[in-house]
Amino acid sequence: MTLSLDAVVEAPGRIFFDALRRRLTGSLHTHDEPGFDDIVSPWNLAVAMRPAAVVVARTAQDVVETVRFAGAHGLTTGVQATGHGAERSLAGHILIMTKGLDEVTVHPEGWARVGAGVKWAKLVAAAAPYGLAGVNGSTTDVSIVGYTTGGGVGPLARTYGINADRVRAFEVVTGDGVFRRVTPTEYPDLYFALRGGKGAAGIVTALEFDLIHMPSFYGGAIYFDGADAAAVIDRWRGWADALPEQGTTSFAIFQLPPLPEIPPPLAGRMTLGIRFLWTGEPSEGARLLNQIREVAPVILDDANLRPYTEIDHVHADPVDPMPVVDPSILLNGFPAEAAERLLTVAGPGSGSPQVIVEVRHLGGAYAREGAHPSAFSHRAARFSVLTVGMAVDETMAAGTLAHAREVFAALADWDTGGVWPNFGVPHDAVSARRSYDEPTLARLREIVDTYDPEGVLQAGAYTRAVA
Structure with missing residues (x-):
């Protein structure tokens, strides 16, 4: 029987957390201890994580012991590394922090092994002396494992696809408390589920994946005044569609605060940024970007x-x-009408509260299936749209979310109904059906039932919610 979270929080002593503490090389902290909130706080400060206890793991065996303890006492476990993509309902009774699993090994022949707590920044620095790089996300401040288990779409997507397709092996603790090494031939069902299924099928402790040869690139961003957004976006639409696969691009409407750390041309005003990464000959990349300049x-x-x-x-x-x-x-498209509607609700004079409204151009290698099937279900999407607004208090959060829904409603004619698992973490029936198509959900549910029959991993609950 799985206990309610309230029951565990109200009476932690009866759950014998001390018995688990004695098995760990890492540390365990209960909700009533000083500093607990600081330990569990994620990157997004608007998300309050409220587990009964947190385990700060130092080894994969700490994860094994915690999952086994939870299973034996009718509890659930959640997992958090850097705290990006946090969802309160996924904390479980015991939140396992994997940021201490920080090993990094770069093999000069072109692959790397990293622990679950490693951010891309550490890998980028370690790989650079060899002229190597990973297919990382839009920021190197996120964990490699969390990014990859959600698919892994970044600024190299049109050239090199998603990072999930580059995985050689996972080391993972499944909900039955077993540590497994997963490859395309060892536990191929888990290999499918862990690439795109987030943490539903297991808690990843280490990851091995292929790198690319990329000592340098042409790119960055160029910025325009918000008043010129309509003209620039109109050119960008056709320009982006015509790009060879060596180019990946996006645009973002910014409303950055007037702070000292913000470049003066961008601070306290609406601007438009065109992001561009070119993996081919630099002079050709410059020539192409000049068409936007x-x-x-x-x-x-x-x-x-x-x-x-x-x-x-x-x-x-x-x-x-x-x-x-x-x-x-x-x-599934971003025609002129979509651009006009977007600017009406989020462009100059709209009163938009969003700090960022981003549109990413997809296609190319992103659209092609990898060598092995995965749980990533959105290859056919042609653009992604992300809104980011401040949520200092509940009133601001509600207003920001309401406006985001206005933005999405304006683009409803082209909405695929889907979302990347990293941008809309699956945690219930609604979010699950947006993250995955029905065949993928059915397969994920079967895999979760096989390796976590008691439902110990909170991240797998969404697969049962759609049963």
Whole structure:
């Protein structure tokens, strides 16, 4: 029998957490101890994680012991590394923090092994001396494992696809408390589920994946005044569709606060950023981006030939923890009418509260299936749309979310009904059906039932919610 969270929180002593503490090389903290909230706080400060206890794991065996303890006492477990993509309902009774699993090994022949707590930034720095890089996300501040188990779509997507397709092996603890090594030939069902299924099928402790040869790239971002957004986006639409696969691009409507750390041309006003990463000959990348530069005056030009260690210049995502509301959708097209509708609700004069409204162009290698089937279900999507607004309090959060829904309603004619698992973490029936198609959900449910028959992993609950 699985106990209610309230029952565990109200009477933690009867759950014998001390018995688990004695088995760990890491540490265990209960909800009534000083500093507990700081330990469990995720990157998104608007999400309050409320488990009864947290285990800060130092080894994979700590994860095994915690999952077995939870199973023996009718409890559930959640997992958190860097705290990106946090969802309160996924904390479980015991939240396992994997940020201490921080091993990094780069093999010069072109692959890497990382622990579950490793952020992309650490891997980028370790791989650079060999001229290697990973197919990372829009910011290197997120964990490699969390990004990859959700598919892994980043600024190299049109050239190199998703990182889930580059995985050689997982080391994972499944809900039955067993540590397994998973490859295309060892537990192929888990190999399918862990690439796109987030943490539903197991808690990943280490990951091995292929790297690419990329010592440098041409790219970054160029910025325009918000008043020129309509003209620039109109050119961008056709330009993006015509790009060879060596190019991946997105645009973002920014409303950044007037703070000292914000570049003066962007602070306290609405601007438009065109992000671009070109993996081919740099001069050709510059020639292509000049076709956008010529549309309107560029107020800040941050695109040039860069070492790969400067990959974060492309999206320039914030890294400091903050309270945000950041829903997303996927589109099957972005014609002129869609651009006009978007600008009406989120462009100059709209009164939009969003700090960022982003549209990413997809296709290319992203659209092609990998060598092995995976739980990633959105290859046919042609664009993604993300809104990011502040959520300092409940009133602000509600207003920001209501406006995001207005943005999505304006684009409803092109909405696929789907969302990337990393941008809309599956946690209930509604989010599950947006994250996966029905055949994938059915297969995930079968795999979860096989390896977690008692429902110990909270992340797998969504598969049963759609049964």
